[in-house]
Every structure is written in structure tokens, then in C-alpha cells.
Amino acid sequence: MLKVGNYQFKSRLFLGTGKYPDFDIQKQAVDKSGTEVLTFSVRRMNIYDPSLPNFLEKIDVDRYTFLPNTAGAKDAKEAVRIAKLAAASGRCDMVKVEIIGCNKTLLPDPVETLKATEELVAEGFTVLPYTSDDVVLAKKLEEAGAHAVMPGASPIGSGQGIINPLNLSFIIEQSSVPVIVDAGIGSPADTAYAMELGADGVLLNTAVSGADNPVKMAEAMKYAVEAGRLGYEAGRIPKKDYAVASSPEEGISVGN
Numbered sequence: 001m002l003k004v005g006n007y008q009f010k011s012r013l014f015l016g017t018g019k020y021p022d023f024d025i026q027k028q029a030v031d032k033s034g035t036e037v038l039t040f041s042v043r044r045m046n047i048y049d050p051s052l053p054n055f056l057e058k059i060d061v062d063r064y065t066f067l068p069n070t071a072g073a074k075d076a077k078e079a080v081r082i083a084k085l086a087a088a089s090g091r092c093d094m095v096k097v098e099i100i101g102c103n104k105t106l107l108p109d110p111v112e113t114l115k116a117t118e119e120l121v122a123e124g125f126t127v128l129p130y131t132s133d134d135v136v137l138a139k140k141l142e143e144a145g146a147h148a149v150m151p152g153a154s155p156i157g158s159g160q161g162i163i164n165p166l167n168l169s170f171i172i173e174q175s176s177v178p179v180i181v182d183a184g185i186g187s188p189a190d191t192a193y194a195m196e197l198g199a200d201g202v203l204l205n206t207a208v209s210g211a212d213n214p215v216k217m218a219e220a221m222k223y224a225v226e227a228g229r230l231g232y233e234a235g236r237i238p239k240k241d242y243a244v245a246s247s248p249e250e251g252i253s254v255g256n
């Protein structure tokens with residue numbers, strides 16, 4: 001079970017809701033992924049014009065926990081305003097703080113992310129900040145009361161996978177709140193690797209929505225999360241420099 005604040009989830013895979021070819025494929029992908037948590041950008045979600053399509057109308061909303069994100073916010077003030085807007089729907093008190101500090105890399109603004117986390121925690125939200133893989137910042141976010149930290153594997157939408165496994169390991173080792181690797185995942189192997197490193201969960205979007213077959217990829221990600229977690233719990237063998245024979249050599253009665 002993954003516990004984030006007062007929430008508990010069987011699935012450790014969180015899914016984004018953007019950039020799918022169409023709503024039917026998206027619905028099938030979400031089903032196959034086994035996810036219980038869907039994140040969406042409050043600013044980009046059409047909740048104002050009932051004549052325009054809205055993905056939330058296509059799914060059984062009671063099956064999912066919604067994690068609105070503050071994408072599009074440029075500072076803490078705007079992020080807090082967006083979080084309150086989402087909370088006004090009465091459907092979610094969780095929020096993913098996403099404050100982009102650089103339009104080219106889409107890397108988060110650390111100062112504003114910390115500020116927004118402090119304010120939203122004080123307001124009673126369950127707060128999951130998206131952060132870079134900065135070890136010190138991840139600790140400060142936890143100390144500010146974040147209910148989970150979400151370090152990026154690599155830039156959003158890049159599909160580069162985990163570019164700094166060492167930093168992620170340090171964050172995982174030091175954290176007493178869940179670590180959910182968010183952004184940059186490109187393949188099931190990346191997902192399994194994050195989970196094998198000891199991450200508590202993975203949040204991804206583009207790897208599924210942009211796959212040739214999003215429905216199959218969503219299912220693959222489900223198994224990757226489960227396999228990676230199982231591998232982590234099982235404890236991998238240490239890496240050695242030289243070969244070690246797989247079969248025992250003692251008691252062999254034939255040969256020279």
C-alpha cells in the first residue's frame with residue numbers, strides 16, 4: 001500500500017491526462033494502467049464550457065482520486081490560487097505543486113515551489129511538490145510539510161528516463177515521506193528502474209499518451225511498477241567486478 005497523507009493506494013502508478021490521441025483511447029489506457037490517481041492541469045482542464053468535451057465526463061469519477069496540478073503557475077501566489085480553485089470543486093484536497101521556472105527545460109522554480117508548499121500545507125492541503133532531483137531541496141520540502149516529494153527523472157516530456165540515479169537514491173534514502181518519481185519516464189524499463197531504486201511510486205504521462213499504442217503501454221507501465229517494486233522488496237544481488245560461477249563447484253565427482 002502506498003500512503004500519501006491520509007490517502008492509501010494499491011497502485012503505485014499515477015497517470016497524467018494530457019496529449020492522448022482521443023478520449024476513448026485515454027479511457028482504455030487509464031483502465032489498463034490500474035492507476036487510482038489521475039493528475040490534471042487545473043488551468044488546462046475545460047471545466048467552464050459545458051459545450052466542449054471534458055475527459056472527466058468519460059470516466060467513472062468515483063473510481064479515482066484526483067490530483068490537480070498547478071501547471072501554468074509562475075509563482076507561489078498563483079499556485080496557491082489554482083489549488084484553491086481545484087479544492088472548490090469539493091473533489092480534491094490533494095495538489096501537485098508545479099511551478100515551472102524555465103520555459104526551455106520546464107524545470108521547477110525551487111524557491112517558489114518551497115514557498116507554495118509551505119502555504120498549501122498551512123491551508124490544510126495534501127501537498128505533493130514536483131521538484132528537480134535536488135537532494136537538499138527535497139529535504140526542505142519534506143521539512144515544510146510536503147506529504148510526498150516528486151523528483152523528476154529528467155525534463156518533462158523528454159522521455160530520457162532517469163538521468164541521475166544517484167541523486168534519486170539519495171532522496172529516497174533520506175525521505176520519510178513517499179518519493180514519487182515524476183516526469184521524463186520514457187519506457188517501462190525506466191519505470192521499473194525507478195521502483196527498483198526504492199521509489200514509492202511513479203507519475204508519468206507522455207510515455208503512455210505518446211506511445212504508438214497507449215493502451216498497451218499503459219498496461220506495460222502497470223507491470224513495470226509492480227515488477228520494479230517486487231524486485232526492490234526482494235533485494236537485488238550486489239554488483240561484482242569479476243565473474244562468479246553460477247553452479248557450485250564443491251562436490252563435483254567427474255572431470256579432471
Ligand SMILES: CC(=O)[C@@H](O)[C@H](O)COP(=O)(O)O
Nearest residue numbers: 016156157183184204205206
Ligand atoms: C502530467 C504531469 O503532471 C506532467 O507535468 C508530468 O510531470 C509528467 O511528465 P511526463 O509527461 O514526462 O511523464
